[in-house]
Amino acid sequence: MKAPARPIRRATLHHSAVEELRAMILDGELPPGVRVPEVQLCEQLGISRTPLREALRVLSSEGLVELRPHRGAIVAPVDPGEIGAIFEVMDALERLAGTLACRNGSDAEFAKLDRMHDQLVTQHEAGERAAYFLTNRQIHTQIVAMARNPALEATYAGFAAKILRARSLANYDTGRWQESVDEHEGFMKAFRRRDAEEAGALLADHSRRTAVAVIQALRPAAAQGEKTAAGAEPMDAG
Amino acid sequence: MKAPARPIRRATLHHSAVEELRAMILDGELPPGVRVPEVQLCEQLGISRTPLREALRVLSSEGLVELRPHRGAIVAPVDPGEIGAIFEVMDALERLAGTLACRNGSDAEFAKLDRMHDQLVTQHEAGERAAYFLTNRQIHTQIVAMARNPALEATYAGFAAKILRARSLANYDTGRWQESVDEHEGFMKAFRRRDAEEAGALLADHSRRTAVAVIQALRPAAAQGEKTAAGAEPMDAG
DNA sequence: CCGTGCCAAATTGTATACAATATTATAAAC
DNA sequence: GTTTATAATATTGTATACAATTTGGCACGG
Numbered sequence A, B: 001m002k003a004p005a006r007p008i009r010r011a012t013l014h015h016s017a018v019e020e021l022r023a024m025i026l027d028g029e030l031p032p033g034v035r036v037p038e039v040q041l042c043e044q045l046g047i048s049r050t051p052l053r054e055a056l057r058v059l060s061s062e063g064l065v066e067l068r069p070h071r072g073a074i075v076a077p078v079d080p081g082e083i084g085a086i087f088e089v090m091d092a093l094e095r096l097a098g099t100l101a102c103r104n105g106s107d108a109e110f111a112k113l114d115r116m117h118d119q120l121v122t123q124h125e126a127g128e129r130a131a132y133f134l135t136n137r138q139i140h141t142q143i144v145a146m147a148r149n150p151a152l153e154a155t156y157a158g159f160a161a162k163i164l165r166a167r168s169l170a171n172y173d174t175g176r177w178q179e180s181v182d183e184h185e186g187f188m189k190a191f192r193r194r195d196a197e198e199a200g201a202l203l204a205d206h207s208r209r210t211a212v213a214v215i216q217a218l219r220p221a222a223a224q225g226e227k228t229a230a231g232a233e234p235m236d237a238g
Numbered sequence C: 001c002c003g004t005g006c007c008a009a010a011t012t013g014t015a016t017a018c019a020a021t022a023t024t025a026t027a028a029a030c
Numbered sequence D: 001g002t003t004t005a006t007a008a009t010a011t012t013g014t015a016t017a018c019a020a021t022t023t024g025g026c027a028c029g030g
Helices: A013-026 A038-045 A049-062 A080-104 A107-126 A129-146 A150-170 A176-192 A196-218 B013-026 B038-045 B049-062 B080-104 B107-126 B129-146 B150-170 B175-192 B196-218
Strands: A065-068 A072-075 B065-068 B072-075
Touching: A013 A038, A013 A049, A013 A150, A038 A049, A049 A065, A049 B049, A080 A129, A080 A150, A080 A176, A080 A196, A080 B080, A080 B150, A107 A129, A107 A176, A129 A150, A129 A176, A150 A196, A150 B080, A150 B150, A176 A196, B013 B038, B013 B049, B013 B150, B038 B049, B049 B065, B080 B129, B080 B150, B080 B175, B080 B196, B107 B129, B107 B175, B129 B150, B129 B175, B150 B196, B175 B196
Parallel strands: none
Antiparallel strands: A065 A072, B065 B072
16 A cells, blocks of 8 residues: 555645635735734634644744734734844855756756747737736745755745745835846846756855845834734833 | 843743754754654753644744644755765855854954864864764854854854754764865965965865765765654764 | 445544633832 | 722633544345
């Protein structure tokens, strides 16, 4: 007897809850800093507290939620300093992904990457901002997938999620748009030559420049207090 | 009223359970592949199923435990391929750590690093293998701490844990010992010069060579079946 | 003799009830 | 009026009870 490589279904409530909550956090439906009352979310998701709490522990482990014992959970605030640190690691991961992708990617995958890049350029020219950002993410995800490294893929995904959250609430400079497309053009040239070192270096550079822009855009929106779902808390009187 | 920066006690049962179980897994007390029956561990830890299950979910998120819905949890097997992938990422992280440590470390920290290195050499000459490995880990942890990057620190710790597990059950080649000390000597020279690039490169190289040795030692011990969780004594911690 | 379908036991998944802690409101003292 | 102590409330942490699913065994049919 052999265990099937892919389980038919792995639907447990806490697992679904993790995905649901993560999506809610990344979509901004649960903004950074808000308290996460258990009972309220329970009836909202139609589940009991037990699976919800298990989901919160997982999300805390991922860094999307902060657990304060006996004081409730909050959606993790977006700290510019932390985002800066994440980007420093991300640079290294992008470089690694670019290098490994050149080494391990198939021709079919490179062709697909080319098509995605064409789509990106088209969307840029058409000014379709939302579509552009989606394609942009897909391209980077594709590069990471071509690296053939599950550990890299998982780590990358975790950081990408946090960065996505930072970008969305910073909605950052449009002036960077053209620059970003040019950089994409640059590392795509390296990819077409299968130049691993160059591709990695350009990807890292692209990440670094993105970091600068995002963090700069993030600075004004620095004050991340603890908010309640209804409204701000009246804290200081005088 | 002021909130203390460090909570006096953050003792919740599930949090303690996470640390306890993680230690048990890393110490080899719970070897890879063994089933983790909830009720048995409950009475062993003196807690109820609820906090234990929350702990299992967290450890699953960290990759130390595999959850199979309705079929119980097992300690994550050590897959040589996965370890290889982890090491690929680890190389990049070591390089980054070395570079950042040169940039951000204080003189006091570099002095401490020097002392730790002296201790390492002494322990090598004395043939104190266990003490050597401990100091070795402390050195690398210190370098990462000097990088001043919490995201790097957390990611590094997660991978280091998995690698530690692989090393312990591979108990790998003694012939590599001398080589490893020489490599330490090498990147320490770069550190003394605060040569960020060189230090990073040598650390990455050190990591890569370690990977080769560990994976090679791991190959014989490949077959990782599902064992039952009896209180099996660790074979020999040489 | 081997394969298939069904039934029983065990273990996990979920819900609910109870206990402990933090927060807020209240009131008394200075 | 401000501050501090105390009690009430609400929310989280834990334990237990119930439901669902998998696993192993057994009978039946081929």
